[in-house]
Amino acid sequence: MIGNKIDLRKIxxxxxxxxxxxxxxxxxxxxxxxxxAAISDALMSQVEDCAGRIRNAKANxxxxxxxxxxxxxxxxxxxxxxNLIVDGWLTHLATNGAGTIHDWEYAWLGRSTECxxxxxxxxxxxxxxxxxxxxxxxLLAGGIEGLGYGEALGRLIDGDGVDLPAVGELAxxxxxxxxxxxxxxxxELLHAMRDGSMPEGRCELEHRWKQASVVAxxxxxxxxxxVHPGIGYDIISxxxxxxxxxxxxxxxxDFQLFAGxxxxxxxxxxxxxxxxxxxxxxxxxxxxxxxxxRLQEGQPxxxxxxxxxxxxxxxxxxxxxxxxxxxxxxxxxLRFCKTYARMGGTMHxxxxxxxxxxxxxxxxxxxxxxx
Numbered sequence: 100m101i102g103n104k105i106d107l108r109k110i111x112x113x114x115x116x117x118x119x120x121x122x123x124x125x126x127x128x129x130x131x132x133x134x135x136a137a138i139s140d141a142l143m144s145q146v147e148d149c150a151g152r153i154r155n156a157k158a159n160x161x162x163x164x165x166x167x168x169x170x171x172x173x174x175x176x177x178x179x180x181x182n183l184i185v186d187g188w189l190t191h192l193a194t195n196g197a198g199t200i201h202d203w204e205y206a207w208l209g210r211s212t213e214c215x216x217x218x219x220x221x222x223x224x225x226x227x228x229x230x231x232x233x234x235x236x237x238l239l240a241g242g243i244e245g246l247g248y249g250e251a252l253g254r255l256i257d258g259d260g261v262d263l264p265a266v267g268e269l270a271x272x273x274x275x276x277x278x279x280x281x282x283x284x285x286x287e288l289l290h291a292m293r294d295g296s297m298p299e300g301r302c303e304l305e306h307r308w309k310q311a312s313v314v315a316x317x318x319x320x321x322x323x324x325x326v327h328p329g330i331g332y333d334i335i336s337x338x339x340x341x342x343x344x345x346x347x348x349x350x351x352x353d354f355q356l357f358a359g360x361x362x363x364x365x366x367x368x369x370x371x372x373x374x375x376x377x378x379x380x381x382x383x384x385x386x387x388x389x390x391x392x393r394l395q396e397g398q399p400x401x402x403x404x405x406x407x408x409x410x411x412x413x414x415x416x417x418x419x420x421x422x423x424x425x426x427x428x429x430x431x432x433l434r435f436c437k438t439y440a441r442m443g444g445t446m447h448x449x450x451x452x453x454x455x456x457x458x459x460x461x462x463x464x465x466x467x468x469x470x
Contacts, residue, residue, distance in 0.1 A: 108339045112228035120210035122173065124311045127205075129175040131182055131466065135458030138451060143459065145449050149407045150463035152368050153188055161367035162190050162360050166382065167453070168373035169197035172205070172313065173212060174454040181316040182466045183457075190367075191360040192249075192317055193353075195377040196328030196346075199252055199314055200335065204230060206256050206312035207304070224337065231338025232296070233304060236261065238345045239291055240302075242284035243269075247352035248326035253318025260303040266292050287345050296340055323360065325353035327381045358385035361401060369406040370460075371439065373453040379438035386442055404444035409456045410435055419448045 138146070156163050165180070172194075183189050204211035207229065218224035225231075234252060240261040241251025255261050269289040273282055291297050309315055317324035328350055330336070330343045371378040390400040415430020423440050424430040431437060439446045449456060 107337075107341050110226055110337060110339050112226050112231060112338055113223060115204070115208055115227040115229040118210075118213055118223075118227060120204075120208070121212040121214065122210065124205050124209045124308045127173070127175040128178060128311055129454065129458070131178055131461075133458070135462070136452060136455040138455055138459060142449060142451055145407070145447060146456065146459045147463050149368070149370070149405075149447070150460060152405045153464065156367045157188065159366055160363070161365065162363040163188060163368045164191045164193065164360060164364070164370065165189050166193045166369065166371045166374050166378040167198060168195060168375070168377070169201055170373050171453045171457065172198055172201045174452075176454050176457050177202075177205070177311045177313050177316075179457050179461050179466070180313045181310075183461060183464070184313075184316050184320050184322050186464070186466060188464055189322060190363070191357070192313065192322065192324040193357055193378070193381070194313075194324070194326060195374065196326060196333035196335070199248070199326050199328075200230060200234070200333055202312050202314045203234060203252065203256065206306040206308050206315060207233070209308045209311075225334030226337045227334065228338075231335045231340055234335050235291070235338070235340045235342055235345060236297060236302060236304075238349045239284075239288045239297070239342070242345055242348055243281055243288055245281060245284075245352065246349070247356055248328065248346070248349035249314060249324035249353055250318060251349060252326070253312075253314045253324060255304065256306050256309060256312050256315035257319045259305050260301060262301050263288070263292065263297060263299055265299050283344065284348060287342060291340065291342075323356055325357045326350065327353060327357070327377050354381065354385065357381060358388050361385055361389045364401050364404045366403045367405075369404060369439075369444075370409070371406065371435065372409045372456060373411075375410060375435040379435050383438050383442060400443065402443055406439045406442065406444055406446045407449060408435055408439050408446060409449045409451050409453055411450065411452065413450055414448045419446060 153163050201211045215224055237252045237255035240263055269285050273285050314324055328346055386401060393400055414436055415433050417424045417430035419436055419440055436448055
């Protein structure tokens with residue numbers, strides 16, 4: 100091997116409760132009826148147009164996808180998203196790894212977020228015992244059942260724990276079926292149990308602030324929520340249990356589920372809210388897969404879908420309704436606009452705070468106080 104690997108087993112995680120968390124559920128969670136920040140008439144017109152297209156998609160059994168970044172959770176939108184899930188407006192949610200980490204920490208501890216600058220300097224950024232351990236617990240337990248990241252974590256939160264098989268049972272399955280598609284997942288869990296990281300049987304884990312978890316809400320209502328992490332992107336890498344195989348396996352399932360929802364996107368709606376990199380990157384690959392298979396089968400590619408892209412940047416001072424800017428324009432390099440503009444259908448860009456957008460959209464759909 101060329102180069103030296105750091106030994107993550109040397110990391111000594113700290114109790115999450117001892118972290119100076121910068122936000123609490125009580126301070127952060129926005130009530131359904133809270134008054135949203137005012138937006139311009141032009142933006143409000145786009146929000147109302149979006150709501151109309153969502154209603155039409157729902158009436159026709161088409162997909163309505165929400166792709167969101169972690170700041171939507173940090174900004175307190177969980178109850179609003181839960182309301183949209185319960186009312187049947189969203190058929191699929193997707194987020195990145197950070198979106199689930201804040202979600203889980205709020206649900207279990209009632210607090211989240213740390214000072215990156217100071218904690219990197221002290222070598223404590225991300226080195227939190229319960230966050231790394233319990234998200235890995237969810238993924239390793241879900242892996243032996245073929246579950247994706249979102250469903251596995253949602254089950255842990257909603258069910259206040261998971262059940263693990265006996266060590267001997269796992270070992271027997273591996274020996275009896277070495278070529279089984281779940282053998283690698285079984286081996287990863289067996290290794291974690293044998294080194295003392297996880298016990299046999301029931302692992303109880305009460306989530307006292309479950310109402311703050313979008314992941315749990317989606318799971319409990321049977322709505323797919325997929326997670327699209329990067330290896331080394333998230334603080335669960337800063338833990339001796341870090342297992343890229345378990346994370347990657349769960350993420351692969353979720354990519355396939357994400358693409359499966361795109362099969363129902365003709366005439367549907369995509370909301371990409373504060374996801375500048377993960378959303379467009381995953382979307383373009385998944386859509387290409389779906390179109391590839393459709394064309395092989397003599398079917399038309401995905402079409403007639405509407406995409407509403409929400410971010411704080413000004414869109415490069417480019418009118419995206421006029422198509423893609425030239426390569427000489429700085430706007431050309433805004434991935435969250437350019438990629439979606441290339442994805443067929445109709446792309447609308449809204450420069451707006453993500454929480455305000457979701458609040459106004461919820462109201463336009465009949466949630467909370469009426470307009």
